[in-house]
Amino acid sequence: MSRRVVRQSKFRHVFGQAAKADQAYEDIRVSKVTWDSSFCAVNPKFLAIIVEAGGGGAFIVLPLAKTGRVDKNYPLVTGHTAPILDIDWCPHNDNVIASASDDTTIMVWQIPDYTPVRNITEPIITLEGHSKRVGILSWHPTARNVLLSAGGDNVIIIWNVGTGEVLLSLDDMHPDIIHSVCWNNNGSLLATTCKDKTLRIIDPRKGQVVANNFEEPVALQEMDTSNGVLLPFYDPDSSIVYLCGKGDSSIRYFEITDEPPYVHYLNTFSSKEPQRGMGFMPKRGLDVSKCEIARFYKLHERKCEPIVMTVPRKSDLFQDDLYPDTPGPEPALEADEWLSGQDAEPVLISLKDGYVPPKHRELRVTKRNILDVRPPSGPRRSQSASDAPLSQHTLETLLEEIKALRERVQAQEERITALENMLCELVDGTD
Structure with a gap:
């Protein structure tokens, strides 16, 4: 009599659990825009959610510890003139x-550690280059200040946020709407999906597919889900992929291995209400003392509910096998190093x-000084001898005034930073 061999895996018994009611974030008017992004972004400090806003787009940013009912007058991040479609925290x-809007x-945007008194309306920088919605x-996972955007113009733009400049524009690779884009682990390649039902692997610096x-998949998994899109989240530390159906009420998770059949179904976490979006916490934001290997932030119509994925272990000691060293907040490259070909x-x-x-x-954003750029060559207005000294004098006056204004702005910035640091120390002292 043959005995069925059960595959060994430390993740076979991973289970999901919704947070208690007092650990959720209540009374948040989650955006009703029909767009396929996750509407939620989270990091070890903050939870950000795209919300309903009249006359433009807005999102709310809450400190992770600020659970419970959110005041209806809680400050928002506003500035876009149309609905916001996607948000993403800088990994560094x-x-x-x-x-993106x-x-x-x-x-x-720069989000302060303290709770602002009024709406945040001034971005650090606005990036303009797309001709349709973004x-x-x-x-970028490893290069400082490198940000990718994709728009309804079927164009991918890669920016240096530190200077506001376009590093690369990939405008002839997709014949239709781009549905999703992601970087590989070191940011040397991109994977994109498109309305033409084609998956592309792109080297952005060479501008080549x-x-x-991919005609034959290595594994095919039938999903019993609603018509909504699937939001995939992959954890390279555990080789687990989580699939959250937008409009569905389940999170299905699978372990990926190097040997056939490659994809192994682990389990499904189900709840009563469908999710309108989902945030996924970076590994460095998890509670390792509770063997937490993933945490989701599930959006309902008017609340956000944390869902914790745990590996059951009896020991209170640190579990090395569950937590290999993971990406931290320090970038490995500067933007120009990556652009030059380094990985x-x-x-x-x-x-x-x-x-x-x-x-x-x-x-800090350092835009190129327009005074450093030579004026275009071409015919000039003829000047009389008496005009010349006046023009020279005017130019010197303008330059002096610009210099004085710069010094004043610098002093104000230093004062603001000092006040913010004092405020942070006061807040930390009262925690």
């Missing part, structure tokens, strides 16, 4: 988030003693 600065722009954002037409794996950190997010770090 937990206080920086980008938003139907108004064709991308805005990058629906997809993705930060390097793989296409680098993520800078890893150990989670053995838990992860403490660093203090507020400012993103």
